[in-house]
Amino acid sequence: MKKTGAQILCESLIKEGVEVIFGILGGSVLPIYDTFPQYPELRHILVRHEQGAGHAADGYARATHKAGVCIATSGPGATNLVTGIACAYMDSVPMVAITGQVARPVIGKDAFQEIDITGITIPITKHNYLVTDVTELARTVKEAFHIAQTGRPGPVLIDIPRDIQQEQTDFVYPDKVDLPGYRVISRGHPAQIKKAAKLIDEADKPVIIAGRGIVISQAYDEFREFAEKAQIPVAHTLLGLSCFPGDHILGLGMMGMHGTGCANMAVQNADLLIAIGMRFDDRATANTKEFAPNARVIHIDIDPAEIGKNIPVDVPVVGDIKSVLTALNEEVEKREHVDWLSQIEQWRCEYPSQDIRQTGELLPQYVIRQICEATQGDALMVTGVGQNQMFVARYFTFTKPDSLISAGGLGPMGFELPAAMGAKIGRPEEVVWCVAGDGGFQMTIQELATITQENIAVKIAVMNNGYLGMVRQWQELFYERRYVDTKLWNPDFVRIAEAYEIPGVRVKRREEVIPAIQKAMEHPGAFLIDFLVEPEENIYPIVPPGECLARFFEPSRTETWKKKSGVSITEF
Amino acid sequence: MEGKLTDTRHTLVALVEDKPGVLNRVASLFRRRSFNIESLAVGGSEHPDLSRMTIVAIGDSAQVEQVRKQLEKLINVVKVADITEGDTVTRELALIKVKATASTRSEIMQIVSIFRANIVDVAPGSVTVEVTGDEDKVNSLLGLLRDFGVKEVSRTGRIALTRGSGS
Numbered sequence A: 001m002k003k004t005g006a007q008i009l010c011e012s013l014i015k016e017g018v019e020v021i022f023g024i025l026g027g028s029v030l031p032i033y034d035t036f037p038q039y040p041e042l043r044h045i046l047v048r049h050e051q052g053a054g055h056a057a058d059g060y061a062r063a064t065h066k067a068g069v070c071i072a073t074s075g076p077g078a079t080n081l082v083t084g085i086a087c088a089y090m091d092s093v094p095m096v097a098i099t100g101q102v103a104r105p106v107i108g109k110d111a112f113q114e115i116d117i118t119g120i121t122i123p124i125t126k127h128n129y130l131v132t133d134v135t136e137l138a139r140t141v142k143e144a145f146h147i148a149q150t151g152r153p154g155p156v157l158i159d160i161p162r163d164i165q166q167e168q169t170d171f172v173y174p175d176k177v178d179l180p181g182y183r184v185i186s187r188g189h190p191a192q193i194k195k196a197a198k199l200i201d202e203a204d205k206p207v208i209i210a211g212r213g214i215v216i217s218q219a220y221d222e223f224r225e226f227a228e229k230a231q232i233p234v235a236h237t238l239l240g241l242s243c244f245p246g247d248h249i250l251g252l253g254m255m256g257m258h259g260t261g262c263a264n265m266a267v268q269n270a271d272l273l274i275a276i277g278m279r280f281d282d283r284a285t286a287n288t289k290e291f292a293p294n295a296r297v298i299h300i301d302i303d304p305a306e307i308g309k310n311i312p313v314d315v316p317v318v319g320d321i322k323s324v325l326t327a328l329n330e331e332v333e334k335r336e337h338v339d340w341l342s343q344i345e346q347w348r349c350e351y352p353s354q355d356i357r358q359t360g361e362l363l364p365q366y367v368i369r370q371i372c373e374a375t376q377g378d379a380l381m382v383t384g385v386g387q388n389q390m391f392v393a394r395y396f397t398f399t400k401p402d403s404l405i406s407a408g409g410l411g412p413m414g415f416e417l418p419a420a421m422g423a424k425i426g427r428p429e430e431v432v433w434c435v436a437g438d439g440g441f442q443m444t445i446q447e448l449a450t451i452t453q454e455n456i457a458v459k460i461a462v463m464n465n466g467y468l469g470m471v472r473q474w475q476e477l478f479y480e481r482r483y484v485d486t487k488l489w490n491p492d493f494v495r496i497a498e499a500y501e502i503p504g505v506r507v508k509r510r511e512e513v514i515p516a517i518q519k520a521m522e523h524p525g526a527f528l529i530d531f532l533v534e535p536e537e538n539i540y541p542i543v544p545p546g547e548c549l550a551r552f553f554e555p556s557r558t559e560t561w562k563k564k565s566g567v568s569i570t571e572f
Numbered sequence B: 001m002e003g004k005l006t007d008t009r010h011t012l013v014a015l016v017e018d019k020p021g022v023l024n025r026v027a028s029l030f031r032r033r034s035f036n037i038e039s040l041a042v043g044g045s046e047h048p049d050l051s052r053m054t055i056v057a058i059g060d061s062a063q064v065e066q067v068r069k070q071l072e073k074l075i076n077v078v079k080v081a082d083i084t085e086g087d088t089v090t091r092e093l094a095l096i097k098v099k100a101t102a103s104t105r106s107e108i109m110q111i112v113s114i115f116r117a118n119i120v121d122v123a124p125g126s127v128t129v130e131v132t133g134d135e136d137k138v139n140s141l142l143g144l145l146r147d148f149g150v151k152e153v154s155r156t157g158r159i160a161l162t163r164g165s166g167s
Helices: A005-015 A027-038 A050-064 A076-090 A117-124 A134-149 A162-166 A190-202 A212-217 A220-230 A261-269 A321-331 A338-350 A364-375 A387-395 A416-426 A438-443 A445-454 A469-478 A493-499 A510-522 A555-563 B022-032 B061-073 B102-114 B135-146
Strands: A002-004 A020-023 A043-046 A068-072 A095-101 A127-130 A155-161 A168-170 A206-210 A234-236 A251-254 A272-276 A296-301 A315-318 A380-383 A432-437 A459-464 A504-507 A527-532 B008-017 B037-044 B050-059 B077-082 B088-099 B118-123 B126-133 B150-155 B159-162
Touching: A002 A005, A005 A027, A005 A134, A005 A162, A005 A168, A020 A050, A020 A416, A027 A068, A027 A095, A027 A162, A043 A445, A050 A068, A050 A076, A050 A095, A050 A416, A050 A445, A068 A076, A076 A095, A076 A117, A076 A155, A095 A117, A095 A134, A095 A162, A117 A127, A117 A155, A117 B022, A127 A134, A134 A155, A134 A168, A155 A162, A190 A272, A190 A296, A190 A315, A190 A321, A206 A220, A206 A261, A212 A321, A220 A321, A234 A261, A251 A261, A251 A387, A261 A338, A296 A321, A364 A387, A364 A432, A364 A459, A364 A510, A380 A387, A380 A416, A387 A432, A387 A459, A387 A469, A416 A432, A416 A438, A416 A445, A432 A438, A438 A445, A438 A459, A445 A493, A459 A493, A459 A510, A493 A504, A493 A527, A504 A510, A510 A527, B008 B022, B008 B061, B008 B159, B022 B037, B022 B061, B050 B061, B050 B159, B061 B077, B088 B135, B102 B118, B102 B126, B102 B135, B126 B135, B135 B150
Parallel strands: A020 A043, A020 A068, A068 A095, A095 A155, A127 A155, A206 A234, A206 A272, A234 A251, A272 A296, A296 A315, A380 A432, A432 A459, A459 A527, A504 A527
Antiparallel strands: A002 A168, B008 B050, B008 B077, B037 B050, B088 B126, B088 B150, B088 B159, B118 B126
């Protein structure tokens, strides 16, 4: 029986297990949308900006470990998806983005709402397709999902000309993919694993750096077994947080530019680094030339191109994390590192990471800790970008696996609200908190309408300091407090939420925090809390640009910093 | 990118799918990762659906290994090998339009014949020389012909195959 391209697309998506699609329609996708009612198994969620569709598909994918699907029309719809696609690319999130395209006869003629989205997204997709014949469509969808979800996950874009959506052909869904240029190595090489085990057994000051690869592979048990068996302390990248219990005795918290003093000291002083599912991003390593000078490096990752890209590696192990750790656990010996762990404990005491200074002011750290207490860590935290993101990373104790969704690589403001929306749809039974900065919140604030229309019960905490916080902090520390264009006039967020029929409260004082959070948790639907936090609060420690991890700055280290010349940190 | 003493020229040979836009994807990769590429030659191969691409990349061995691995990540790229170290046959073809007068033409023809090259076009003020060989040969001939005044040069860039019956 002959089916249209639009029907073939829908049926192929269903074959791939798709249940939700985030999108906005337009002329070039009308035939697809007109076909949706024939397939009630596909739930389409109409958002208010395609950036919201992209980030929602991303949040959904991170929450469910399935490819998130977003759809947009040609031209401006497609270009509005770019940020969402780039974000998924940078953080290795499985996504299939579908865009309509003008009809084939007018491609390349600057038609109405025509844009070369495949050209634009080449650098930010794992692969992309412009479908040129309706008979290729089913195979293209199958390949797209295979590429997006296997190996190192990532976004794949499929551009479908309007006339192909309406053309008919027989629908045959292929059983397998034929991609001679795409091979995934999942099993680590046994000889490499043995080499790694030997180095691990011999090390005196080993440190594990845990990244998002552990979350992607869902290797929480194997990882915990490894860390505990070999007794090795665990530092996390931002995206590695929650792969290991935050209150574990071996846990050091986040390392990097805003990492804990203890984690940074441990990494810098290690004689062996075991990097698992992380890519030595510059926020994590700080100055690469001075990074961990005495350490040999074992790098376990599924992407061979990451090995040796930023940091030279002594023992590479390419493979799926779960599979490699299972084999590694057989090879490593049970060990104790009493001296090293006691040094780590000293650093922990010297650089307490979750202390909150006693003050009458309303501090963002306090808000985050209260959310942590109220949820008992049983929540999915979705952050924006900037100070709000760092406060969550440092002051929330992640005890539940896979409980942080944060855009680390691209770092787009406005990620928080739509991503929280997508995450909640993916995990409807969980409590989902969206922690937003007042700047980022307003970049995708229009998605409050989607939340109301679709009844998505996210709890929104706006960390309202009236500034673009992270940039203001940089201006304070590195630009002699010249606050250029960082102060924000903000509207009344509670009244805005009310206009979107979402209840909300404003919190101005410390005593109001716990009751507000309680109210939000007790309310069955979406709820917004506008926290008027201390405007010029900074996130510490910070490793200034050009410095190595051990040279982190916080007010208690001002004296050490005054002695070093050439670094201008505004003194206070 | 500044050249370093450790920078050398490496020959990478890639088998890529013969599909629209593949050259674009490869070029886009080189540009955005700031890879230093001296030449790229692409054409058919022994497989009906695959093209062979020969790339001369400049850098130290770590940088060139990154070029190789990032190329292999592309879905349309089947395999990439760095054949710099091994035994290889490398060739390039160049067309060189040289200024030639009645008095200089015979000298030019002598040089051309020494290099076993060919004259493929003659005009009142110039001749066009076709030469095939490894880069050193092409560069030497070009050097000698510059004395006469070179009007135009078109070079294909290096292609290479490993010696022996393996592939």
